[in-house]
Amino acid sequence: MNEATIRLSIFLGVMVAMAAWEMLVPKRQPRYGRAKRWPANLGIVVIDSLITRLLLPAGLVSIALYAEQQNWGVLHQVGVPAWLAVVIAVVVLDIAIYWQHRLFHRVPILWRIHRMHHADPDFDVTTGLRFHPVEIVLSLGIKAVVVVALGAPALAIIIFEVVLNACSLFNHGNVALPKGIERWTRKVLITQELHRIHHSTVPRETNSNYGFSVSWWDHVFGSYTDKPEAGSDGVDIGLSNYREAKQTTTLWGLMRIPFVDAAAAETAADKNSTK
DSSP: OOHHHHHHHHHHHHHHHHHHHHHHSOSSOOSSOHHHHHHHHHHHHHHHHHHHHHHOTTHHHHHHHHHHHTTOSHHHHHTOOHHHHHHHHHHHHHHHHHHHHHHHHHSHHHHHHHHHHHTOSSOSGGGGGOOOHHHHHHHHHHHHHHHHHHTOOHHHHHHHHHHHHHHHHHHTOSOOOOHHHHHHHTTTBOOHHHHHHHTBSSHHHHTSOOOSSBSHHHHHTTOOOOSOTTOTTTOOBSBTTBOOHHHHSSHHHHHHTTTSOHHHHHHHHHHHHTO
């Protein structure tokens, strides 16, 4: 079984499991049904996947293998045991993604791209897949630089990508762990309760809980928020200036978000609706 098959199998397995969990025991009643949001959110996944395969057909693993052949990267120079190199690489890549996420919130031009993810008016498993193609390309470049500079082993790339995708699907789920389990789980992982805070319309809450997998980095780097102001059931999801359905639930609307301000897009939508 090759890397692509492994990743796809785990991805589909987690996706189906989370979707079923949401259907059986949803945490919140959504603003829009799946039929309204899912075509655009899943359509973005198809576009992102095609672009990634066109830019880097063999994925980051090919870059890792080439760097190993050329003896590039810190880990190849210091000669640590293979198992330790894998552990170090997975941890460093996760920290890099934490800071990438934080950067995309803090740098205005990057936030314009990332806000497509936050403009989702609801919060469910497909929100974890909803990233603008430009962000996917930039993220791929950042990860490639880290892989080469570090000399990350190919096995570490596979483990990291599988865990990253699975965690993103998991912590965006419209579900809730039992309180006792959640209280202990959040000490290690980013739970739905923690990540829902990150999707709040309150800026202070949006700019916190940046982790995708473990919650440690938010504690270490001072970006952890334990509870939302409005309480677990009262978090207002989305961006307060992106409420128009044509902006936030259609594929064309999503693709335009980085390039059109919310007010301008809403005005254009109003004009079109009166024609």
